[in-house]
Structure formats: C-alpha cells, structure tokens
Amino acid sequence: MTDFEDIRAGRVLVATPGLRDPNFARTVVLVLEHDRGGTLGIVLNRPLDVTIVDVLPDWTGAVSAPEQLFGGGPVSSEAALAVGLLTSAAFDEAAEDTDPEEHAGLVGWRTVFGRVGLVDLDAPVALLNDALSGLRIFAGYAGWSPGQVEVEIETGSWVVVDGEDGDLTTREPDALWSQVLRRQRGDLRLLSTCPPDPSRN
Numbered sequence: 001m002t003d004f005e006d007i008r009a010g011r012v013l014v015a016t017p018g019l020r021d022p023n024f025a026r027t028v029v030l031v032l033e034h035d036r037g038g039t040l041g042i043v044l045n046r047p048l049d050v051t052i053v054d055v056l057p058d059w060t061g062a063v064s065a066p067e068q069l070f071g072g073g074p075v076s077s078e079a080a081l082a083v084g085l086l087t088s089a090a091f092d093e094a095a096e097d098t099d100p101e102e103h104a105g106l107v108g109w110r111t112v113f114g115r116v117g118l119v120d121l122d123a124p125v126a127l128l129n130d131a132l133s134g135l136r137i138f139a140g141y142a143g144w145s146p147g148q149v150e151v152e153i154e155t156g157s158w159v160v161v162d163g164e165d166g167d168l169t170t171r172e173p174d175a176l177w178s179q180v181l182r183r184q185r186g187d188l189r190l191l192s193t194c195p196p197d198p199s200r201n
Contacts, residue, residue, distance in 0.1 A: 006160050007031060007034045007039065007149065007150070007153075007160055008031065008034055009031055009032055009033060009034065009112055009113040010030075010031065010112075010113040010114060010116070010162075010163055011031050011160055011161065011162055011163055012028050012029060012030050012031065012044075012160070012161055012162070012163040012167060012180065013028070013029040013031065013041065013149070013153075013158040013159075013160055014027075014028055014029075014158065014159050014160075014161060014177065014180055014181060015027045015028075015029075015157065015158060015177070016156055016157060016158065016159060016191065017191060017194040018156055018157070019157045019158070023073070023074045023142075024043070024142070024157075026045075026177045026196065027043045027044075027045060027046065027177065028043070028044045028045050028167065028176050028177055028180050029041040029042065029043050029044070029073070029142050029158075030042050030044050030083075030163055030167065030168060031163075032083070032112050032118075032141075033112075034149075036146060037146060038143060038144050038145050038146050038148070038149075039143065039144040039148070039149045040141060040142070040143050040144075041073070041141065041142045041143075042070075042072040042073060042081065042083060042138050042141050042142065043070070043071060043072055043073050043138075043142055044070070044136075044167055044168060044170070044173065044176055045170075045173040045174065045176040045177055046070055046071035046072075046173070047066055047068045047069075047070050047071075047173050047174070048068060048069045048070060048071050048139065049068075050068060050069040050139075051067055051068055051069070052067045052068065052069060052137060053067070055069055055080075056080065056121060056137060058125055059082075059121065059125060059135070059137065062125050062128075062129050062132065062135050063135045063136065063137055064134040064135055064136060064169040064171075065171050066171065066173070069137055069138070069139055070136055070137065070138045070139070070173070071138070071139055071140065072138025072139060072140045072141045072142065073138075073140045073141045073142030073143070074140060074142070075140055075141050075142065075143045076140050076141065077139050077140030078139070078140075079139070079140065080121060080137055080138070080139060081118070081137070081138045081139075081140070081141055082118065082119035082120075082121050082135060082136070082137045082138070083112075083116065083117070083118060083119065083135070083136050083137075083138065083168060084109070084116070084117055084118075084119045084128070084132045084134065084135040084136075085115050085116055085132065085133050085134040085135070085165055085168055085169060086109075086115040086116075086117065086131055086132065086133065087130075087131060087132065087133040088115075088133075090106070090130075090131035090132075091114075091115045106127070106128060106131055107120075107123050107124075107127045107128070108120035108122070108123025108124075108127060108128055109123075109128060109131070114165070115133075115165060116165070116168065119132075119135060121137070133169075134165075134168060134169030135169075136168055136169060159188060159191075161180065161184055161188070167180065177192075178192045178193075179192075
C-alpha cells in the first residue's frame, strides 16, 4: 500500500492516462488536506466557461489570469472555494505571527501549507489584495473517504508528486497535466507525451 505520508497538503495527484473517469481524466489535483478522515483537494486544470466578473465581480482583478471560475471537483460544485498564494513579503510577515497557521495576520486568510491558503470570499478584497501574489476561485472540490485515494493510487489511477506554487496560478491550465509530468524523471516524464486516447498510440 501507499505510505500514508506520501500524500500530504502541497503535493499533487496527477491522473494517469488510464484514468477515464470524466471528472478526473488528465487532471492535476492539489491536495489541501489529508488525514485519517480522508483527502480533500482541488482540480487545478479545469477552467470553466464562466468569468469571475459574472459570478464574483468584487474579486475581478484579484484573481490570476485567466480570470475564470475553475471546476475544483465534483463535490459541492455549487459552492465557491478560493485558494490564494501569499507574496514573499506577506509570507515572511506571517512567519512572525504568533499563530500563523490560523490567520497569518490577515483578515479572511487561513494558511493551508507554505504560502498557500484559503481565502474568505466574504472578506473585503482590499484587506487581502496587497498580500496575494495569486488567487484562484473554484466551484466545488475533490474528496475521498479514508483509504480511498490510496487504493486508487495502488491500482494505477494516480501518481503523487511534489507540487510547485506556480501550479495553482498557471496561465496555461490546459497544459498543466503535461507540464507537471515533464518535470518528473524516468517513466513519469514519458507519460507527458501520451495522447488523450492511449488506444490510438
């Protein structure tokens, strides 16, 4: 079985070419939480045909390009989840906070790992905007019950690799699956060249 410690916040699950579930085919999922209660993440490379100005106009200009709503996963797809990336200066300041994991000294912010955290969309944009170097808003999220994602990894549906801050705010989300695989070594790198329909290879 996959080591429980292999999966943790900040790593990414990359769908293998054999994963045909339309919810997750060729997706890159950023893990936000993984514990004995299960796993929660967001799909990073599914921009929707909905602009932020149409659904959350106050946050237009604060989100990273492309300024679209992203499909974060099939769970609670009617709800919005905002994930942000602190600037280096804001992160350094947060590290000096007495309780940086909880609020990083910012109203409407909760650190998840490193410079990445959840943003309260009810908070005034002006209170957070200068502290953020990037922001993405997702409709829904991906969730797995305890042990489920480990089984899916063992059966070849996913590979687990280190994520990079730029994965969250890439300007080319449609290319992210190939980009993440290309920066790996060995056989994983080769997967990046697999066509969308492996049977035609």
